[in-house]
Amino acid sequence: MTVKRRPGRRPGSADTRGEILSAARKVFAEKGFDKATVRGIAREAQVDPALVHHYFDTKDRMFTEAMRLPVTPELVIPTLLDGPREELGRRLVTMILTVTAEAETREPMIALIRSAMTNEQAAQMFKEFVTRALLSRVAEELGVPHLRIEAAFAQMFGVLMARYVLRLEPMASADPEELIDLLAPTIQRYFVE
Amino acid sequence: MTVKRRPGRRPGSADTRGEILSAARKVFAEKGFDKATVRGIAREAQVDPALVHHYFDTKDRMFTEAMRLPVTPELVIPTLLDGPREELGRRLVTMILTVTAEAETREPMIALIRSAMTNEQAAQMFKEFVTRALLSRVAEELGVPHLRIEAAFAQMFGVLMARYVLRLEPMASADPEELIDLLAPTIQRYFVE
Numbered sequence: 001m002t003v004k005r006r007p008g009r010r011p012g013s014a015d016t017r018g019e020i021l022s023a024a025r026k027v028f029a030e031k032g033f034d035k036a037t038v039r040g041i042a043r044e045a046q047v048d049p050a051l052v053h054h055y056f057d058t059k060d061r062m063f064t065e066a067m068r069l070p071v072t073p074e075l076v077i078p079t080l081l082d083g084p085r086e087e088l089g090r091r092l093v094t095m096i097l098t099v100t101a102e103a104e105t106r107e108p109m110i111a112l113i114r115s116a117m118t119n120e121q122a123a124q125m126f127k128e129f130v131t132r133a134l135l136s137r138v139a140e141e142l143g144v145p146h147l148r149i150e151a152a153f154a155q156m157f158g159v160l161m162a163r164y165v166l167r168l169e170p171m172a173s174a175d176p177e178e179l180i181d182l183l184a185p186t187i188q189r190y191f192v193e
Numbered sequence: 194m195t196v197k198r199r200p201g202r203r204p205g206s207a208d209t210r211g212e213i214l215s216a217a218r219k220v221f222a223e224k225g226f227d228k229a230t231v232r233g234i235a236r237e238a239q240v241d242p243a244l245v246h247h248y249f250d251t252k253d254r255m256f257t258e259a260m261r262l263p264v265t266p267e268l269v270i271p272t273l274l275d276g277p278r279e280e281l282g283r284r285l286v287t288m289i290l291t292v293t294a295e296a297e298t299r300e301p302m303i304a305l306i307r308s309a310m311t312n313e314q315a316a317q318m319f320k321e322f323v324t325r326a327l328l329s330r331v332a333e334e335l336g337v338p339h340l341r342i343e344a345a346f347a348q349m350f351g352v353l354m355a356r357y358v359l360r361l362e363p364m365a366s367a368d369p370e371e372l373i374d375l376l377a378p379t380i381q382r383y384f385v386e
Binding site: 113114116117118123126127130131135146147148150151153154155156157158159161162165166167168169170171174178179182183185186189190 | 310364383
């Protein structure tokens, strides 16, 4: 089967999007999430910044796609806010376990975490993303102290490590519903107490 | 300054202890914690098993020293059992944060965890040790379901990663007392509820 291209539409080369992501990875690695700019990434990719915006609405989304992080602020924040506050812990735990249940979305994230454990630059990127794009925003939206958000992050990070990297049993094979019942009250207490 | 050796006492070479540890690292790496035996380690070190017992009371202790893990069953289990059950969470969190506060005891453990993230053999060893020597025994002593012990492990593992590897702020600089107040109820709930 051959793929026909529409002749009139060609924003840059055929793989402009891939080239922007590749430039983004390089700039994020060099500067970290916080200091990297759309303008700097456009310069690295030798395209107009408007074209970067055409493919990726925000710097977050570009980072997410460059790193293939399945847990993004665009997903987390509405999940947290959409529903009664007394079920916030359950919503967050359910969302994290659901998103990481698929190998396709989980594995690139595990790869980044592994890199962050052994490579200072990857650690810096992971840390800046987690802090500034995820935890700080959640803290701000919900008015929860940063230390409590980080305790919740630590709980879920540890669970993903135990379940998918160390594969501790019974954690690795546990039914998601059982895990949700066990973990939701912990997250709820950090966020709401 | 010269060191005099007592002439009559020479249990193997001058660094027999070091040679046993070196053999232990090799055997643990090959077989994992569970399948490695004192006898096999003695054979690898070309010494009598009795000599291994002379230096290291138990296989756990040998593993701990070979890996330099600061959190050992000999430390954890008495800490958990010694005191009222309603303060168990606080005792465990305090113990873990105290032991890991010293760079000298913390760093070799972090090194093993880093290895476990990227090396399948190190992961196997860390996992077997954590499961069989630590978590299973705590579960047995306290009659707590394994999944709950692993949830507690995941919380504290995540905290150590956030505080010492990712160095997330404010977690990295948080006062131990503040962390204990925040985390103790989580561990208490997993162990006692």
